[in-house]
Amino acid sequence: MALLDIAGLDVSFRTTGGLFPAVEDAHIAIDPGEVLAIVGESGSGKSVSMLATMGLLPWTAEVGAEKMLFDGQDLSRLTSRQRRRIVGGEMSMIFQEPMSSLNPCFTVGTQIDEMLRQHRGGSRKERRERTLELLAQVGIPDPAKRIGAYPHQLSGGMSQRVMIAMAISCNPRLLIADEPTTALDVTIQAQILDLLLQLQQDTGMALILITHDMGVVAETAQRVIVQYAGHQVERQDVKSLFAHPRHPYTEALLSALPERAGEQSRLPTIPGVVPGLHDRPSGCLFHPRCRHATEHCRQVAPRAEAGDPARTLCHYPL
Amino acid sequence: MSGDPVIHAVNLTRHYRVASRPFAAPSVVKALNEASFDLYPGQTLAVVGESGCGKSTLARVLTMIEPPTSGELTINGRRVELKEGEPPPKDLRREVQIIFQNPYGSLNPRKTVATMLEEPLKLNRRELSADQRRQAALEMIERVGLRPEHADRYPHMFSGGQRQRIAIARALMLNPRILVLDEPVSALDLSIQAQILNLLSDLQDEFGLAYVFISHDLSVVKRIADDVIVMYFGQPVETGPADEVFERPRHPYTQALFSATPIADPNRHKERVRLKGEPPSPLAPPPGCPFAPRCFMATEACTQGDPPLEAVNERVKVACIHVEKPAQTAP
Numbered sequence: 114m115a116l117l118d119i120a121g122l123d124v125s126f127r128t129t130g131g132l133f134p135a136v137e138d139a140h141i142a143i144d145p146g147e148v149l150a151i152v153g154e155s156g157s158g159k160s161v162s163m164l165a166t167m168g169l170l171p172w173t174a175e176v177g178a179e180k181m182l183f184d185g186q187d188l189s190r191l192t193s194r195q196r197r198r199i200v201g202g203e204m205s206m207i208f209q210e211p212m213s214s215l216n217p218c219f220t221v222g223t224q225i226d227e228m229l230r231q232h233r234g235g236s237r238k239e240r241r242e243r244t245l246e247l248l249a250q251v252g253i254p255d256p257a258k259r260i261g262a263y264p265h266q267l268s269g270g271m272s273q274r275v276m277i278a279m280a281i282s283c284n285p286r287l288l289i290a291d292e293p294t295t296a297l298d299v300t301i302q303a304q305i306l307d308l309l310l311q312l313q314q315d316t317g318m319a320l321i322l323i324t325h326d327m328g329v330v331a332e333t334a335q336r337v338i339v340q341y342a343g344h345q346v347e348r349q350d351v352k353s354l355f356a357h358p359r360h361p362y363t364e365a366l367l368s369a370l371p372e373r374a375g376e377q378s379r380l381p382t383i384p385g386v387v388p389g390l391h392d393r394p395s396g397c398l399f400h401p402r403c404r405h406a407t408e409h410c411r412q413v414a415p416r417a418e419a420g421d422p423a424r425t426l427c428h429y430p431l
Numbered sequence: 432m433s434g435d436p437v438i439h440a441v442n443l444t445r446h447y448r449v450a451s452r453p454f455a456a457p458s459v460v461k462a463l464n465e466a467s468f469d470l471y472p473g474q475t476l477a478v479v480g481e482s483g484c485g486k487s488t489l490a491r492v493l494t495m496i497e498p499p500t501s502g503e504l505t506i507n508g509r510r511v512e513l514k515e516g517e518p519p520p521k522d523l524r525r526e527v528q529i530i531f532q533n534p535y536g537s538l539n540p541r542k543t544v545a546t547m548l549e550e551p552l553k554l555n556r557r558e559l560s561a562d563q564r565r566q567a568a569l570e571m572i573e574r575v576g577l578r579p580e581h582a583d584r585y586p587h588m589f590s591g592g593q594r595q596r597i598a599i600a601r602a603l604m605l606n607p608r609i610l611v612l613d614e615p616v617s618a619l620d621l622s623i624q625a626q627i628l629n630l631l632s633d634l635q636d637e638f639g640l641a642y643v644f645i646s647h648d649l650s651v652v653k654r655i656a657d658d659v660i661v662m663y664f665g666q667p668v669e670t671g672p673a674d675e676v677f678e679r680p681r682h683p684y685t686q687a688l689f690s691a692t693p694i695a696d697p698n699r700h701k702e703r704v705r706l707k708g709e710p711p712s713p714l715a716p717p718p719g720c721p722f723a724p725r726c727f728m729a730t731e732a733c734t735q736g737d738p739p740l741e742a743v744n745e746r747v748k749v750a751c752i753h754v755e756k757p758a759q760t761a762p
Contacts, residue, residue, distance in 0.1 A: 154620035254708075268709055269482075298481035299647060300706045303691035307705075325621065328650075328693025351697045369625040370695050371654040379629050380654070383622035386590050 114185065115142040116319050117166070117204075117287055121179030124158070124165045132175070133390045135161045136343045140424075143319045145286065148310070150322045150334035150351070156387050158343040159323050163289050167206055168196050184286070202232040205280040209292035211272035215264040221248075221275045222260035225282055232283040247278040252308060270301035274308070281312055288313070291323045306333055327370055331355060339363050342387055342398045345417075348424040359425040361403045397428065405429055435508055436469040437526075437608050437641045438493065443467070443502040445488050451714060460713045462488040464666045465502070465740070468658070472608065473635060475642040477656035477673065479649065479688070483710055485665040486645045490611050493643060494529045495519035507608060525555060528602035532614035534594035538586040544572065544597055545582040551604045567604065575600045576630060592623035596630065603634070611643045616651060628655060649692045653677050661685045664710055664721035667740055671747030681749045683728045720751070728753045 122139040125132045136158040143149045153159045165176045166188065181188045183204060188196065208214040216224060222244055229240045241260075248256035251274040264272055273293060280288055290309060294302035310333060313320045322333060330337055330351065337354050339347040339362065347360040358364040367373060368381045385402045388394060397415050400406040410428055417424045445463040450456075463485040470476050478486050491497045492504065498513035505511065507526050513519055531537040539547060548568035552559055559567070569579055575596040586594055595615060602610060615631070616624040632655060634640060646652050652659065656673040661682065669682040680686045687704040708725045711717050717724050719734035726733065732752060740750040744757070 154622060270709055299649075299691045300481060300687060301709065302693075303703060304706070306693075307703075326693065327621070327695040331695045331697040331699075332693045355695065355697050366621060367695070369622055370650065371625075371628070372650040372695060374654070379632070380625040382625040382629060384626075386592065386623070387620075 115182075116145050116184055117321075118142045118180060118182040119162075119166065119178060120181075121177075122162055122165060122181065123175075123177045124161050124170070125175050127173045127175065128390065130390055134343055135174075136165070139345055140348070141166075141321075141338065143287070143321060145319050146313075146317045148313060148320045148322065148333060148335045149338065150324060150330045150336070151338045151340060152324055152327065152330050153340035154325060154387055156342070156389075157340040159340050160291050161343075162340075163206070163291065163321065163323060167200050167204065167289070168193070169200075169206075198232070201228060202283045203285055204287045204289070205283070205285040206289040206291060207273075207276050207280045207293045209295055211269055211276050211296065212264065214276060215272055217264050220261050220263055221267070222262075225275070225279050228279050228282045243282070244278075247282055248275075250281075250312075251275075251278045252304070253278075269297050270305065273297060273301075273305055277305070277308065277312070281316070281318075284316060285318055287319045287321070289321045289323070292325070293322070294329065295324075295326070302329075309333075327367065339366075342393075344398060344426055345424070346399065346426045357431070359430040360399075360427050361405050361431065362399050364431060365402075365404070397426075399427075405431075434472065436471050436505075437507055438468070438470040438643075439503075439505040440469075440493075441467050441503040443489070443492055443499045443504060445485075445492050445497065446500045449714070458714055461665050461716070462713070463492065463499075466660065466662075466667050467502075467740075468660060468670065470609070470641045470643065470658075472639045472641050474657045475635070475644050475655055476658045476660065477644045477646060477652040478660050478662060479646060479652055480662035481647060481688075481710065483664075483713065484662040486662060487613060488665075489662075490529060490613050490643070490645055493609075494527050494611050495524060521555065525605045526607050527609045527611065528605070528607040529611040529613060530595075530598050530602050530615050533618050534591055534598050535586075535618075537598055538594055540586050543583050543585055544577075544600075545569075547597070547601055548572070548604055551601065555605055571600045571604060574634075575603075576626075590623075591619050592626060595619060595627055599627075599630065599634070603638070606638070607640070609641045609643065611645070613645045614647070615644075617646065617648060624651070631655070649677075649689060661688065664716070665713070666721065666737075666750065667748075668722065668750045669748070670740070675747055681743060681747065681754045682751050683726050683753070684722050687725075687727075 119141040122136060124136040125134045139162045151159045164170050178189060225244045225247060226240050229243055244260060245256045248259060253259050253274050294305050324330060334351045337349055337351050338345050341362050347363050358367055365383045369383060374380050383402050388398060394401050396412045397410045400410040415426050415428045417426050442465045443463060444465055447460045447462055448457040449460055466489055468476060478489060480486050492499050495513060498515055506523055509523060545568045548571055549564045552564045552567060569582060572582055577596055616627050619627060644656060659673045659676045660667050661669040663684045669676060669685045680689050687706045690704045706725050711721060719736055720738050723729040723733040738750045738752045740748045741756050742748050
């Protein structure tokens, strides 16, 4: 049975201009020990679907789903008290900006300790030992000294390691990493990705990686979900996604990568921009930017075919 | 290469004095150390490195926002002699323009696009009439791929890619010869990034612009750069033609940087050069080579002295004592 099983997830935000659909009909299933990447541009709803799963969205959000199961429990029926027991414990999350996600008023030791106190209990001494062990596990040199450091005394890479230590403190079975390396330099990014994959392999947890970087996807994920304007346009195994993208958006996105463009003098581009609240096109959301669009695409929104292994949201998959 | 260089920089150095706590004697942060290069019209020089390596300090020195602590800067054949806190000569200032990373922060939210584009003309080309200024702004708006009706809109009405087009248009209003691009596409989405890179290469061909392209994204640099400077901790560690540096990185830091960059190909499993630790604090520089504490090739000799940037061949220079140099070449 899948560890996390979400079907037909819809999230919309109440705005002054009306209801804005941020995510529509999302399906996410992940087994223990799997690495799944959700990739998309800004505004594609990749973070929103995971925040909805965690129950971290503001009150303006309306969340609905056909199915939202974590380890067989229906997340949508839990009381907030029951949900808090899962979130942070069995299911935890790492956020993009390590510098602004940590509380500047408390030492990192206190912040990790808070997680342990909430979810696991134990004496002060036991918790301190566990905190030191966690800091060592995420590769922070000299944990006994760093346990009393405030976030401003740490670099970006070190702060992200603290965030990871916090997230894995209660041995989660599912770890969601929301752009964990976007704010970091490449050599530090490589260290953090190595660390996440190492932890994932050691503990057998499931890892969902939200990113916009195709390079990161290729090097870490097993399966990939591509999102565009709140829709999951393609779900594929990582190798076949890069070898044979089935949705025109995925194809265009991959060919816009400078390293895949080869020797041609101009980079292939995707004309136009991602639709916003007021300019959502009829039919397929991607048709105004699609090379292959026809009249049919302009009028009828595509539906994912049940029999299609790639679950491509397109009338004419490649 | 055609003609004279538009920028000729010799040993550009910029140091800052910072007090770590009140009443303490200020210590010196060497933000930029001995950067030398020539930049020719129509060429792109990429400056690559991680945060804190001095890329943006170099941009500030080249745009004459700050004078170098030492070293020579010649722009367009004219030696720049700046005093601390003194504005640079106006005519020279026109030649160099800068584009910043974040188009959300670099445009004034209270001004329309046309006002922003006309402002440099108002200050520098006083002979133009209001109509002529407006005309010039409209032409530039179209040139960077926006529509005339965008002229009277405010920045918040544009997407990130469009804002970066506005920033480019504004920089080009005075017909500069040099554009300093400080991470111009790193805040943009992938599909928009390609549009802006294409626009930049079109403009370069059309106006013969010279670009100083500051970036940490190696796949972008590989695509557009003619020459590369790889910087670490304020120092150039490897310089040379982009093709050669990418084909055969020699400095261990360059190798590590290249291998840390993720490649969008799941079938390519490469051996990573793993770097331990993080860049050192500029207030407590390590003895000798600044990269030695993280370097996989480091030996005892590395901590003895700062390795100079030495020529490996006529094109490439490397600052590492472990890279073989040709024996006895006259300097």
